[in-house]
Amino acid sequence: MNQFRCHSPLRTDFYELTMMQGYFKNQRDTNAVFDYFFRRNPFNGGYAVFAGLDTLLDGLENLHFQQEELDYLRSLNHFDDEFLEYLRNFRFQGQIYAMPEGTLAFANEPILRIYGTLLETQLIEPMLLNLLNFQTLIATKTARIFEASHYGSIMEFGLRRAHGPNGGLFASRAAFIGGASASSNVEAGYIYGIPVRGTMAHSWIMSYPDELSAFRAYAQLYPDNCTLLADTYNTLESGIPNAIIVLKELQATGRKGFGVRLDSGDLDFLSKKSRKMLNDAGLPEAEITVSNELDEYIIDHLVHENAPINKWGVGTRMVTGGEDSSLTGVYKMAARQTNGDLEATMKLTNNPEKMSNPGIKNTARFFDENGQALADLIFLETERSELEQISRSLSPIPFYHPHIDFAQFTMKNYAYMEILLQPVMKDGSCLCEKQSLTTLQKRARNSLKSLDNTSKRLINPHIYKVSISQKLKELKTDIIKSHLR
Amino acid sequence: MNQFRCHSPLRTDFYELTMMQGYFKNQRDTNAVFDYFFRRNPFNGGYAVFAGLDTLLDGLENLHFQQEELDYLRSLNHFDDEFLEYLRNFRFQGQIYAMPEGTLAFANEPILRIYGTLLETQLIEPMLLNLLNFQTLIATKTARIFEASHYGSIMEFGLRRAHGPNGGLFASRAAFIGGASASSNVEAGYIYGIPVRGTMAHSWIMSYPDELSAFRAYAQLYPDNCTLLADTYNTLESGIPNAIIVLKELQATGRKGFGVRLDSGDLDFLSKKSRKMLNDAGLPEAEITVSNELDEYIIDHLVHENAPINKWGVGTRMVTGGEDSSLTGVYKMAARQTNGDLEATMKLTNNPEKMSNPGIKNTARFFDENGQALADLIFLETERSELEQISRSLSPIPFYHPHIDFAQFTMKNYAYMEILLQPVMKDGSCLCEKQSLTTLQKRARNSLKSLDNTSKRLINPHIYKVSISQKLKELKTDIIKSHLR
Numbered sequence A, B: 001m002n003q004f005r006c007h008s009p010l011r012t013d014f015y016e017l018t019m020m021q022g023y024f025k026n027q028r029d030t031n032a033v034f035d036y037f038f039r040r041n042p043f044n045g046g047y048a049v050f051a052g053l054d055t056l057l058d059g060l061e062n063l064h065f066q067q068e069e070l071d072y073l074r075s076l077n078h079f080d081d082e083f084l085e086y087l088r089n090f091r092f093q094g095q096i097y098a099m100p101e102g103t104l105a106f107a108n109e110p111i112l113r114i115y116g117t118l119l120e121t122q123l124i125e126p127m128l129l130n131l132l133n134f135q136t137l138i139a140t141k142t143a144r145i146f147e148a149s150h151y152g153s154i155m156e157f158g159l160r161r162a163h164g165p166n167g168g169l170f171a172s173r174a175a176f177i178g179g180a181s182a183s184s185n186v187e188a189g190y191i192y193g194i195p196v197r198g199t200m201a202h203s204w205i206m207s208y209p210d211e212l213s214a215f216r217a218y219a220q221l222y223p224d225n226c227t228l229l230a231d232t233y234n235t236l237e238s239g240i241p242n243a244i245i246v247l248k249e250l251q252a253t254g255r256k257g258f259g260v261r262l263d264s265g266d267l268d269f270l271s272k273k274s275r276k277m278l279n280d281a282g283l284p285e286a287e288i289t290v291s292n293e294l295d296e297y298i299i300d301h302l303v304h305e306n307a308p309i310n311k312w313g314v315g316t317r318m319v320t321g322g323e324d325s326s327l328t329g330v331y332k333m334a335a336r337q338t339n340g341d342l343e344a345t346m347k348l349t350n351n352p353e354k355m356s357n358p359g360i361k362n363t364a365r366f367f368d369e370n371g372q373a374l375a376d377l378i379f380l381e382t383e384r385s386e387l388e389q390i391s392r393s394l395s396p397i398p399f400y401h402p403h404i405d406f407a408q409f410t411m412k413n414y415a416y417m418e419i420l421l422q423p424v425m426k427d428g429s430c431l432c433e434k435q436s437l438t439t440l441q442k443r444a445r446n447s448l449k450s451l452d453n454t455s456k457r458l459i460n461p462h463i464y465k466v467s468i469s470q471k472l473k474e475l476k477t478d479i480i481k482s483h484l485r
Helices: A014-026 A053-061 A067-075 A081-088 A118-123 A125-148 A165-178 A186-192 A202-206 A211-221 A235-252 A267-280 A296-304 A316-320 A381-392 A437-449 A470-484 B014-026 B053-061 B067-075 B081-088 B118-123 B125-148 B165-178 B186-192 B202-206 B211-221 B235-252 B267-280 B296-304 B316-320 B381-392 B437-449 B470-484
Strands: A031-038 A095-098 A112-117 A153-156 A226-229 A258-262 A287-290 A311-314 A329-338 A341-344 A361-367 A373-380 A397-400 A408-411 A416-419 A422-426 A466-468 B031-038 B095-098 B112-117 B153-156 B226-229 B258-262 B287-290 B311-314 B329-338 B341-344 B361-367 B373-380 B397-400 B408-411 B416-419 B422-426 B466-468
Touching: A014 A081, A014 A118, A014 B186, A014 B202, A014 B211, A031 A118, A031 A125, A053 A095, A053 A125, A053 A422, A067 A081, A067 B186, A112 A118, A112 A125, A118 A125, A125 A153, A125 A165, A125 A296, A125 A311, A125 A316, A125 A329, A125 A437, A125 B165, A153 A165, A165 A186, A165 A316, A165 A437, A165 B125, A165 B165, A186 B014, A186 B067, A202 A211, A202 A226, A202 B014, A202 B329, A211 A226, A211 A235, A211 B014, A226 A235, A235 A258, A235 A267, A258 A267, A267 A287, A267 A296, A329 B202, A361 A381, A373 A381, A373 A397, A373 A408, A373 A470, A381 A397, A381 A416, A381 A470, A397 A470, A466 A470, B014 B081, B014 B118, B031 B118, B031 B125, B053 B095, B053 B125, B053 B422, B067 B081, B112 B118, B112 B125, B118 B125, B125 B153, B125 B165, B125 B296, B125 B311, B125 B316, B125 B329, B125 B437, B153 B165, B165 B186, B165 B316, B165 B437, B202 B211, B202 B226, B211 B226, B211 B235, B226 B235, B235 B258, B235 B267, B258 B267, B267 B287, B267 B296, B361 B381, B373 B381, B373 B397, B373 B408, B373 B470, B381 B397, B381 B416, B381 B470, B397 B470, B466 B470
Parallel strands: A153 A311, A226 A258, A258 A287, A287 A311, A373 A466, A397 A466, B153 B311, B226 B258, B258 B287, B287 B311, B373 B466, B397 B466
Antiparallel strands: A031 A112, A031 A329, A095 A112, A095 A422, A329 A341, A361 A373, A361 A416, A397 A408, B031 B112, B031 B329, B095 B112, B095 B422, B329 B341, B361 B373, B361 B416, B397 B408
16 A cells, blocks of 8 residues: 655646646746635634744755655556656645744635646646645634633644544644644654643543542542543532542642542533632642533633632544534635736635635735724735825725625724735745744744734634625725626 | 754643653652543444554654754753653554454544653654544444445545645645545655546646637546546536547547546536536536535435435545544553552542543454344453453353433344454554555444444434443443442
8 A cells, every 4th residue: 555645746626737737838938816704703703813834835945756656656547647747746835925834814715825837736736635624723713712712721632533643743733833832742842842731541540440549549640730630420529528638648748739630520610619619728729621522702701700620631622623623724726827917716606705805915904003803905016116105104095895896994093004925935945934833833922912902802803804805895896897798 | 943853752732742751750659541532423323444554563663762853852841860861762662452444433442552761752742643633533434435426436635625735735645544445645656656636727727728728638637547527617508518529539549548527517417417518418427526515415415316426525524524634533541560469440530421441451342144244342451361262152241321321231142252452552563564545444444334224324324232240330320430439
């Protein structure tokens, strides 16, 4: 059986290869521009945290076909020798503009822009979507959980419910960017340097004749890092009383950094009862960690009920997204070369919300004097210098709704503007050093801080406005009209 | 940065390693038995299709620590030299009993049983859960979709929304077992030999000055395999009329195997209109493929409305599970060695549904004379010969509810019984050749056929009974009583 590789150009859809062969035969010199964007904020929330960029750039820099992969393609009797020979020498050599990883992104705005030959831009579509959709989903889910916990201590415990090995690994990476402080996944520590943490499993307790001996044995082994799992038999009647005995023994030897974990039952009720029992026993420093199918909604309730919880272990719903298990990110052609020039293109369809924005675009974010984000503007790169000039003088700028004619407003009273898409890859090579995950985590946190709290509400958030510029609106209208003719 | 490996023993939770070190120091010779089972049928459905076994066995046979991985563990200052030296020579050498991959499985019954040292059984927990939970989820989702389509032609198109690269690859594998006939994921063809298929993207159409030239160019390239995407501009006004022109040209040259794909809009309305237009144009052989956020519920409705659809392309919701994005599979200690004997263990907790079944168990499925499954019985291996004897004489057998005292019935009028868990790994080596995915797909289909249709209902299915034997009930009651003392 052939083996899984970190970066395989076969990680694509079959139709990309058949289209590539078609382009190769018919229009091999044509270039195109594609946008990556998503159509709906995940979790019916107010934002997304963009993640996965470095993983993608790493993949693109290392993308090449191996002999066995070419042999496989040949065996399908669908590709001719000339095209397979082209694939043998294939390297991605395109240009990429992207938002910095960790930045907040909103529905319908370009997050990434790719320029290259039709062949190379087509091949990488599934890989790009696979990496960015998933990590952005999980970074966003984690940011929601982190917000709900009031910036508490969040540990990602999801490997066992994640979607395959790198479903687990990339979830750990994205969760860290979104605000988790540690992961249980040792591989995430090994590959990404994420701090690894853990407590004990029920099986540890069950491997001993009784709970007290199991607790005591663990405390002897790890006196400086001892969180005792209290719910194997009965939390309040057995787990907490036994934990108190052992934690008092640890306390007597001057140890710190100990506590209990609650993994079932009503966590509000049990955390309050446990807190009281621990306090009454003279263990106010013992921390309470909770786990068990947590998500942002449950954590939000527990925080509002003042449940005395110090740490949150979040697994399944963080690493899968829970009820919203995919980001609807898409990759759409925005321009193609015609007789040497790049001509704007758009997908029309029968559905106005599914119409894409044409042309070579960027996204600008406008801030007030306190660094609070006011609204985003999608504009054409041809307008860039004009826009920069206007914004330097802080003059008013008209903002248009992406598809509703009469909805518009004037951006004024802003303090500064940031242009979000920056060059990250040129001719297939990364333009900058990879940043540490801690840097990306900080960026996400700062970006989250810039968003008004009403837009971060878990349910029914205030919609942050993403508008289009006047020139983009005109271009879009022209293309639609030309097709209606 | 360290690289991702196909099989890494670091693909585990940190607490497994800390517990392992504890076992290593305190009770290194103790053996234990663990069960893999899930607590709730996914999608609120009536069954699950067990998948992922061969992937797991492959991983276990190849599990070993590399020097850099040991160096990483050493750098955590948590593991001592003696333990790290033990890890250097670590190989999984346990015994595994499992249901054949592709078999239907139901909530709370053992699907896999692992016997080995506490150390090795603990290490593999997250890897085992990661591989089996996800693939079983996706095989089950696909089986539901396949059933809803009335065993139609299902193509898996999910790579771009899957959770990372092998979230995509393993989804393709599991979807094939569950009933998909092909995948768009070329890597799934390369690694697993799954047939790869695809049509064309909107970008193909948009790379040409107009839709008709795009269709014609594609038909010239792939005259024997030509499915034209009809919704880039306007399905009924442009896409289908242009497709008819090109398909008529193909028909005139004697070609077959062509059609259209609808990827947006109301698929019932559009498929009926398109079918009529194609028929009126003398193209009754042109097939209609549909896609766009399909799942079993949408397909069920389209089938009931007699929408004239030949092929289904299903992506996002098939490869992520959609609204139910994880299987709640767990790994619980069922017995541990005490003074040489294996003693039954169970997790009690405050929650009766979360109590595990103790002891070394197997699952038997009872069938009527038509091969229809009647009910499953979880029994102790110590009862096995007695059970086999009784079942050979077709004598009545008492079936007990797993946790409700008064709920019981007598199994009678059955024709035969099958014992589901069979040995698959001995001393860390696989006992049998890997079976082809086609074999697993056939097994899943046959297993599905054995289940009554009322238990396959998409919503509110008839609950298929999973009972426990009298001896298992007695053992469970004894352990609960001993803890209540």
